Amino acid sequence: MPELPEVESVRRLLTEGRPSLIGTTVDRVEVLRDNVIGGHLLAEQFCQDVQDSVFHEIIRHGKYLFFRLHSARATNNLWMTVHLRMTGRLFLVSDRASKTMYTRLVVHLQQGLALRFDDPRAFGRVWLVEDPAEVIAGLGPDALTVDEDTFLRRLDHHRRQLKPLLLDQSFVAGIGNIYADESLFRAGIHPLKTVADLTVSQRKVLYRAVHDVMHEAVACKGANIDGVFEAGCFPVAVYGRAGLPCRTCGTALVKLRVAQRGTHLCPQCQPIEKVKSLVGGQV
Template identity: 30%
Template sequence: MPELPEVETIAKGLHQAIAGKRIKEVKAIFPGIVRQNFRIFKKTIIQKEIKGVRRRGKYLLIDLSEGKTILTHLGMTGGFLFINLPNSPPKVSVRRPPQSRLNSKHDHLIFRFCESNAGLCYNDQRKFGKIKVFNTTEEKNIPELKKLGLEALEISSSEFIRIFKNRKGRIKSALLNQQIIAGLGNIYTDESLFEANIHPAQKMNLLKASKLKDLHKAIRKVLNKAIKAGGSSIENYSDIDGRMGRFQLHHKVYGREGEFCKRCGRKIKRIKINQRSSYFCPKCQPLKDA
C-alpha cells in the first residue's frame, strides 16, 4: 500500500501537472471505484478548474473551483498516470516508453482536460482504492479524514512523546494506527524503528522519553529521505510519469528477511505483530523487558 512518501510524491507530481487545468470529461471503465453515484460525481466535477493537489495522511485531495474537493485513497495498488489522449477513445499514448506503462486493463477512470489532449488515468489492479467528491467546507466532517491523527511529518517532538509515553501496547501497532499518527505504514515504521534501535514489539510503557525523541527524529529522517527518492517501489508503485521510486534500494530491514544487517552483520528477522509482518535486526533492535 502506498504510504506517506509515495502519496506525497504523487501529490506533488499531480499538482505540477494538472493545477490550473479544467476538467472536460471523465470516462469510467469501472465506475465502482467512485464510491458515490457516478453520474452525480461526473456532473459535480465537469468544467471545474483544478486549484491544487495536497496530501492528508495516505489520502490525496484534489481541490477544485466552486468549493469542491476530490478525495482519493490508492488502496493497495492504485496510482495515477498523466497521459496524452488522442481524439479517439483512450488507447493512451504516454509520455514515456510504452513498456513501462501501467497495465491498461486495470485503468478504471480517465479524466480529460480542456487544455490540449492532456489526461489523467487512475489505474488499480486490485480495485481497493476509492474516489469521491465532497464540499471543501465539509472536510473536517468527512469520515475518512476526521478520524486521522496528526501528520507524521508535522507532529512536534514534545507532542510525539506526550502521545506515546506510558501508552499500552506495542510500538509498531501504535505507529500503524492512523488515528494516532497519519501516514505511516509497514515500510516506514520498520525502517524508522531500525533507525532508532527500537524493537517493533517493544512495549511503549518501557520506552523512555529520550528514546521516543530518537524515534521521532528517525521517522522524520526516513520519511524525508524516502520523499527525496520518490518513494519505495514495491510491486507496481510508480509516480505520475511512470518512474519507479528508489528508496527500496536503501531499505535497511524491510523485506530483507535472512539478509545481513548493513550495520552489524547479523541476519534480519521477520515476526508477525497483529498479523502484520515486521522486519528488524535482533542485535541492533533488542527487545527490552524493563
C-alpha cells in the same frame, strides 16, 4: 504500496510537473469500474459533479490526496479525494494515451490531457467531499510535519505495541508497513515493545527516526523495493529483507508477524531483552 512518501511524490509531480494538473478543466469523466467511486456517491453523480470544474490545488494528509475543484456553476469548492491503497497509481497523460486493463477512472481534460487512475487490485477509491477536514478529523497529524512535542504528547496517551501504533492512522497519518519497520529499525527499537517500555530518550529517538525516514524517503521520491516501485530510490534497510544480512551489523534479518502484519527487524540492532510485556516464545 504507496505510503506517505510515495503519495507526496504523486502530489508534487501532478502539481509541479510539466504538464501540471493545476489550471486544467474537466471535460468529462469516465468510470471504468463502478466501485472505484467511494462514499455513498453513484458513479453517474460523481461524473456530473466534477464535470466542467477547474483543478486549483492538491493537498495531502497522510496517504490521502485532496484535489480542490472549482466549478463555474457552483460557488463552493468541491474536493476530489483519492486513496491509492495498495496498488493505485495516478498519471497525467495525453488524452490519447491508451488505457490498460487496470484503468479504473479517467478524468478527461479540455487541454488534451487526462488524469488517469489505474489500480490492479482495485482497493483504491476516489470520492468527493465538501471539506478535507471531514476526512482529516479522523486522522492523526501528518507524519512528515508532526513536531516532536506533539508526537511525544500523543505517545503518552497509549500503552500499545509500537508497530500497530505506528500503523494506526489516527495516531500519526501516513506510515504504512514499510516505513513502520524502517522507522523502528532506524530507532533501534524492537516492534513488539510497547510505549510503556520506552524511556523518555528512547521516545525522542523514535520521533527522530520517523522524522528522518519520512524526510529522506520524500527526498528519494519513495522507496526502492526490489523493483516493486520503479520511481523511488529510498534504500530500505529491513523491509522485505528477511534472511539477508543487516547493513549495520551483518546479522541475518528476521521476519515476524505482529498484529497480523509482516514485520521485519534486525535482532541485534533492535534488542528485545528486558521487555516484561512480552509473552514467552514470541521471538
